[in-house]
Amino acid sequence: MKTEEKNLQNTDPESEKILYNVFPDMHRHFNSKDQTIEFEVSLPGVAKENIKLKALNGWFNLSAQRGQLGYAANQNWGKEIMPEKTTAKYDNGLLSIKAYIQNPLDDAKVISLVEA
Secondary structure: OHHHHHHHHHOOHHHOOOOEEEOOOEEEEEEOOOOEEEEEEEOOOOOHHHEEEEEOOOEEEEEEEEOOEEEEEEEEOOOOEOHHHOEEEEEOOEEEEEEEEOOOOOOOOOOOOOOO
């Protein structure tokens, strides 16, 4: 009886170790009008709480787990973005990430001309 209980406890998908790592299927779209980059990442069967997403201005790191399957990606945005304005939404196995492209002149200092 104890062996059966132990086997049942080991079938909990949340406690499983990752045996297979794969790169998730993803698509990138640049919107020059809105100055945004959007990624759609396919993560079928993954629970929202098992997704970890971190963003820097040049790239993002994504990891997710479904049972013994681990999804992992370090992906370049393709442009410099503003991580603080980046948003993500997860619905029915599809993770949608939206980032705003950094305008390099946003923090530029205006130089006043003086007479010679």
